[in-house]
Structures are given as structure tokens and as C-alpha cells.
Amino acid sequence: MDSLTISEVAKQAGINLQTIRYYERQGLLAPSSRTEAGYRIFSSESVWRIRFIKRAQGLGFSLKEIKDLLFLRIDAHTTQADIRKRTQAKIADVEQKIRHLQAIHTSLLRMAQDCSGCGPLKNCPILESLDGKEFV
Amino acid sequence: MDSLTISEVAKQAGINLQTIRYYERQGLLAPSSRTEAGYRIFSSESVWRIRFIKRAQGLGFSLKEIKDLLFLRIDAHTTQADIRKRTQAKIADVEQKIRHLQAIHTSLLRMAQDCSGCGPLKNCPILESLDGKEFV
DNA sequence: GTAAGCCCTGTACCTAGGTATAGAGTCAAG
DNA sequence: CTTGACTCTATACCTAGGTACAGGGCTTAC
Structure with missing residues (x-):
């Protein structure tokens, strides 16, 4: 069964x-x-x-990382500290991704705020930003 | 030249x-x-x-989205409002991704905090979480 | 005993965003 | 006039995480 x-x-x-x-x-x-x-x-x-x-x-773990976790788990020498260490590395990883997205978010917001939503396209501040005339 | x-x-x-x-x-x-x-x-x-x-x-724009932006730009009927709309959709998208990562972050942090980092592996709260015994 | 519905392996295909290689043609300098 | 650097197309390969299909072999119920 x-x-x-x-x-x-x-x-x-x-x-x-x-x-x-x-x-x-x-x-x-x-x-x-x-x-x-x-x-x-x-x-x-x-x-x-x-x-x-x-x-x-x-x-947010990849299959490769999951495989590592599974093998760690089977290994008799593995301790809770090992698992905890992997988890903390993944936390740092996720924090990094969040920071990156937040920087993107800030830039996009600034672009949208600069744009009145009207006016001729050739003066569009969003496209100007993407053209790199004033944007890093 | x-x-x-x-x-x-x-x-x-x-x-x-x-x-x-x-x-x-x-x-x-x-x-x-x-x-x-x-x-x-x-x-x-x-x-x-x-x-x-x-x-x-x-x-965070994909090549496909960028292609859209480029064609919008070429199209004589496109307005600043069109570009602004795309940008705001992308902002919503990025916000969604940030929220998802923050949920992951919270779960990982909770898992790591529950784990003393010592004790036998079979009682590891992180692995128990992943086993789904108490974790959604 | 046969047809439906499982299961097997191997291979190809998919998205996304490229990178690399093969085999052939072109161009400029010496 | 040949050599090396450049270009062309077409095709294959890469990561990541699958999904689908072809062609065959079981199994079970009628």
C-alpha cells in the first residue's frame, strides 16, 4: 500500500x-x-x-541548491548549523534581489513622475531617460 | 563618418x-x-x-517589451501617455516581484530564527518547515 | 485475444537571452 | 597574389526547468 x-x-x-x-x-x-x-x-x-x-x-532555491540540501540531509556528518548556513546564504541572496528591484522601482517611479502624460512624444522624459541623456 | x-x-x-x-x-x-x-x-x-x-x-523590461517601446516610439500616433502607461504597468510588475521576494524573505528569516544552529539534524526546524509539517 | 490505458526510453521542443562554431566570401596591406 | 583580419549565413550550444512526442512494451478487463 x-x-x-x-x-x-x-x-x-x-x-x-x-x-x-x-x-x-x-x-x-x-x-x-x-x-x-x-x-x-x-x-x-x-x-x-x-x-x-x-x-x-x-x-527561491534552485534545483541544484535543493539537491545539495537533500544530500546534506542524508549525510551523517551534517549538522543543523550547515542547513542554517545555507538558509542564511539564501537570505542574503534574496535581500540582494530585493535591493536591486527597489533600485529599479525608484528609477521607474522617478521617470513616471517626471512625465506629465501629455505633450509631444519627442519631449517624453521617460524616453529621454532611456536614451541616457540624464539617466545612469 | x-x-x-x-x-x-x-x-x-x-x-x-x-x-x-x-x-x-x-x-x-x-x-x-x-x-x-x-x-x-x-x-x-x-x-x-x-x-x-x-x-x-x-x-526589468524584457526584449519583447523593449521592442514594443521602440515601435510605440516610431508610431506617429503614440503619445507620452502611452509610454507612461507602459512604465506604470512595469512599476506594478516590479512591485509584485518585490512583494513576492519579501514573502520569501520573511519565511526564510522565520526558519533561520527558529533554528538554534545546534542539536541533531533530525530535529532541524528548517528541514521540518520544508517538509511541510507546519509550513504553508 | 484484443483494446484501452498504463508504462518505458530517447529525443525534440519550449522560453529568454544570448554565445560559439563552421565554412565560405571580402578587403586591404605588403 | 597571398595572408590576416574582417564579414556573412546557418546552425548548434548554453542555463533552468520543464513539457511533448514517437515508437515500443505491459496489464487488465471484457
């Missing part, structure tokens, strides 16, 4: 069947065994693992 | 030569003419246009 076919896993995890095979190729997931005919057999743990992957992706 | 070869444009705009041909294929840029031998001839305006593209990219 704990042995699932690939389509059952896909359905339970809410994921495309092809994606499961893709994760297997990427080394993120493996069937616990195969039938004589070569059919993949998964345990319900695989469903958890896919959910883990999806949550971590949602938090 | 206003007619440049592709490699001169590439050098002046600080961009890869192949990228210029790529932009041409994408309809973002075109040589003003060709020599008899088929060599592209650019005007120095192309250098400005590439800078425009690079600035707009830096502000």
Missing part, C-alpha cells in the same frame, strides 16, 4: 509525470525499485520529497 | 557582435543598409539604440 506508480505519485504530488522523470535525471529523486517489466515503484516518501522540492523552489 | 561596421558598433556599445545580429533577428535593430558584398552598415544611432535596450533591460 506504500508502493506507488509514477502516475499515482504525480497525482498525489500535483506534478506532471514527466517532471518526476526529469527530477530523477537530475538526481533529486529515485524510485525505490522497479518491477520486472521496468516500471518505477515509489514509496509515499517520494510524495513528501516532491513537496519538499516544490516548497524550497517557492522559497 | 556616421557609417559603422558591425564590430565598430559592438565596440562602441560595449556588446558582443553576435548579440547585435541576435537583436536584428528579434526585430530590435536594423542596419541602415548593406554594402555590395552584403556587409551591414550601421549609423551611430544604432549605438544609442543598443544603449536604450541595455538601460531598459536593466530596468
